[in-house]
Amino acid sequence: MVWLRRGVQTAFLLLFLYLFLASAEHPIDRPGAGVRLFFQFDPLLALASWLASHAIPAGMLLSLVTLAVTALFGRWFCGWICPFGTLHHFCGSLRRAGLRDRMAAGGYTPWQRARYYALAALLCGALLGANLAGWLDPFSFFFRSLATAAFPAVNHAIVAVFTWLYDANPLGVTAVSEPVYEFLRRHFLAPQQPYYFGNVLLGALFMAVVALNFLRARFWCRYLCPLGALLGLAGRHSLVRLARRADACNDCRLCLADCQGGASPGTGDWHPEECLYCFNCQSGCPAGAIRIEWGRAPKAPRLDLGRRRLLACGLTGAAGALLLETHPVGGGRAFNPELVRPPGALGERNFLARCIRCGECMKVCPTGAIHPAALEAGLEGLWTPVLRMTVGYCEYECTLCSQVCPTGAIRPLGLAAKQAVRIGLAYIDRNRCLPYACARPCVVCQEHCPTPQKAIWLSEVEVEAPGGSRVTVQQPHVDPELCIGCGICTNKCAIQGPPAVLVASAGESRNPGNGLLLP
Numbered sequence: 001m002v003w004l005r006r007g008v009q010t011a012f013l014l015l016f017l018y019l020f021l022a023s024a025e026h027p028i029d030r031p032g033a034g035v036r037l038f039f040q041f042d043p044l045l046a047l048a049s050w051l052a053s054h055a056i057p058a059g060m061l062l063s064l065v066t067l068a069v070t071a072l073f074g075r076w077f078c079g080w081i082c083p084f085g086t087l088h089h090f091c092g093s094l095r096r097a098g099l100r101d102r103m104a105a106g107g108y109t110p111w112q113r114a115r116y117y118a119l120a121a122l123l124c125g126a127l128l129g130a131n132l133a134g135w136l137d138p139f140s141f142f143f144r145s146l147a148t149a150a151f152p153a154v155n156h157a158i159v160a161v162f163t164w165l166y167d168a169n170p171l172g173v174t175a176v177s178e179p180v181y182e183f184l185r186r187h188f189l190a191p192q193q194p195y196y197f198g199n200v201l202l203g204a205l206f207m208a209v210v211a212l213n214f215l216r217a218r219f220w221c222r223y224l225c226p227l228g229a230l231l232g233l234a235g236r237h238s239l240v241r242l243a244r245r246a247d248a249c250n251d252c253r254l255c256l257a258d259c260q261g262g263a264s265p266g267t268g269d270w271h272p273e274e275c276l277y278c279f280n281c282q283s284g285c286p287a288g289a290i291r292i293e294w295g296r297a298p299k300a301p302r303l304d305l306g307r308r309r310l311l312a313c314g315l316t317g318a319a320g321a322l323l324l325e326t327h328p329v330g331g332g333r334a335f336n337p338e339l340v341r342p343p344g345a346l347g348e349r350n351f352l353a354r355c356i357r358c359g360e361c362m363k364v365c366p367t368g369a370i371h372p373a374a375l376e377a378g379l380e381g382l383w384t385p386v387l388r389m390t391v392g393y394c395e396y397e398c399t400l401c402s403q404v405c406p407t408g409a410i411r412p413l414g415l416a417a418k419q420a421v422r423i424g425l426a427y428i429d430r431n432r433c434l435p436y437a438c439a440r441p442c443v444v445c446q447e448h449c450p451t452p453q454k455a456i457w458l459s460e461v462e463v464e465a466p467g468g469s470r471v472t473v474q475q476p477h478v479d480p481e482l483c484i485g486c487g488i489c490t491n492k493c494a495i496q497g498p499p500a501v502l503v504a505s506a507g508e509s510r511n512p513g514n515g516l517l518l519p
Contacts, residue, residue: 001279001292005079009086016083020146021188023364023404035360038083038139039406041066043234044119044227045140045356048133049407051126052353057408070231074238078221078228079261079276084138085221085228089278091210092217092260099257105216106256108264108271112222116233116305119226121317129349130321130380134356136226141209144359144383148196148372149203151363155190195391196362197371198383217260221276232273236303240277241295242270248289255281255290266290273303327378335514337504339376340387340485343394343421344402344410347510348377354409357383361401361410367392369487370401385410387423389487389503394423396450396486419451424485425507425516426456426478433500435473439465445476445489445501455482456489480507480516 016038023035036059039045043063050056066077078085122133134140162181165173212219221228244266255266258280263271265281282290328334342361345351362370362385369392372383387394402413413421430436446456458474465471485503493499506516
C-alpha cells in the first residue's frame with residue numbers, strides 16, 4: 001500500500017505539472033477544462049466563493065465529490081492526491097533526524113489546531129464578502145508560486161546554461177546540447193521569458209513553506225492548510241479506520257517514526273482528522289499490530305478547539321473583512337486608474353469575491369501582461385490579476401485568460417465579445433510624446449493599434465522645431481469611443497522610460513461608474 005500510495009501521488013503530481021506546462025502554449029478548443037481540473041475538486045475554494053459571492057460555478061460542484069469521498073473514506077485526498085501535499089511529503093522524507101526525534105514528531109500536538117482557526121477566520125471573512133481563501137489554499141498557493149516565481153526562474157536558468165554551451169562550445173558539446181535545447185524549447189520552455197512583479201516575495205514565501213518541512217514533516221499540512229482542516233472535519237467519522245491489536249502491540253512506538261500527519265497512530269489516541277492514510281504506520285510496525293481497515297468508526301478523541309479561541313478567530317476574520325470591504329478603491333467610492341483588470345473581469349466587488357489568486361490567467365497570458373497586484377486594489381486585492389502594459393499588452397486575438405479562470409471571476413468570452421470589452425482607455429502624455437514635445441515624427445502607437453477602425457488617429461500640424469524652422473508632424477489623438485485599453489500602444493511606444501501613451505482604467509466596461517465623461 002505504501003508503494004501504491006507513492007505511485008498515485010507521483011501520478012497526480014505529474015498530471016498537475018503537465019497541465020501547468022500545457023497552459024504555456026496556445027491551447028485549442030477549451031484549454032481551461034484541463035487546467036481548472038484540480039481547482040474544481042477543491043471544496044474550500046467552492047465554499048469560500050459561495051459565501052462571498054452567493055454563487056458558485058457549475059464546474060466547482062465537483063468539489064462535492066471530494067467531500068463525499070472524504071466523509072466515507074477519510075483524508076485520502078490530502079495523502080494521495082493533493083500535489084502540494086506530495087511535494088511536502090517528499091521534502092519531509094528527506095529530513096534527517098534521529099529515531100527518537102522522528103517518534104516525537106509523529107505525535108499529535110495542540111499547535112495542529114492552528115489550521116482550524118485559519119479556516120474559521122477565512123470562512124467568516126468570506127461570509128462578509130472578503131474571499132481570501134486563495135492566500136492559503138494549497139492549489140492556489142502552489143500554482144501561483146510556480147507560475148510567477150519558480151517557472152520563470154527555471155526557464156531563465158535553462159536558457160542561460162544552453163546559451164553558454166552554444167557560445168563556449170566546450171569539447172564540441174553543441175552537437176548534443178542543441179537537439180536537447182530544441183526539445184525543451186518545444187515542450188517545456190515558455191515562448192518568451194516570463195517576468196512578474198512581486199515574484200521575489202512569492203518565491204521567498206514558497207521556499208520558506210517548503211523549507212519548513214525540514215523542521216517538521218508536512219509542516220504546511222499540519223499547521224497551516226485550511227483545506228486540510230476542512231477535509232479533516234469532513235472525514236473525522238469515516239468508515240476507514242485505524243485498528244490496533246492490543247495483544248500484539250509491544251508499545252515500541254515505531255509507528256510514530258514515519259507518521260507525517262501527526263495523527264498519533266498506535267498510541268490508543270489516534271486522531272482520524274489528522275491521518276493522511278499514508279500506511280507508513282502499518283508498514284513500520286514490526287509486530288503487525290496496526291491495520292487500516294473497513295469498519296464502524298471508533299470513538300475519536302475529542303477535537304478541542306476551544307470555543308473562545310474559535311470565536312475569537314471567527315470574529316477576527318469578520319472584523320478584517322469589514323475593514324477590507326470599507327477600503328475606498330473599487331467599492332464605488334473611488335477607482336484606481338492603475339487597476340486595469342483582464343477582459344471579462346466582473347465588477348470590482350464581485351471580482352474580489354470570486355478571485356482565488358491562483359495565477360492561472362497570469363500563466364496563460366501570451367504577452368506576459370497579467371501580473372499579481374500589489375496594493376492597487378487595497379490589501380484585499382493582493383495577488384489578484386492586474387495588467388502591466390509596460391511588460392506586455394492584451395492581445396487582440398486572445399481569450400485565454402477568460403477560458404482558464406476556475407471561479408468565473410473572469411467570465412468566459414468569445415473572441416467577438418472580448419474585442420468589444422473595454423478594459424481601460426489610453427491617453428497621450430504630451431510632455432513626452434515626440435510629435436508634441438520634440439517636434440519629431442512618430443506614428444508607432446497609431447500603427448500598432450489593433451482595432452479595425454483605428455482608435456488612435458493622427459492630425460497634421462505645423463509646429464516650430466528647436467532650430468526655429470517650421471515642420472509638419474502627425475500628432476496622435478485617442479478616440480474614447482473606439483479605444484479598448486489593450487495597451488499595445490503603451491508597450492510599443494518608442495520613448496524609453498515612462499511611455500508617452502498610458503492606459504488608465506477609466507471607461508472600463510465592467511464598472512459603469514468608472515467613466516471618463518459624465519453620462
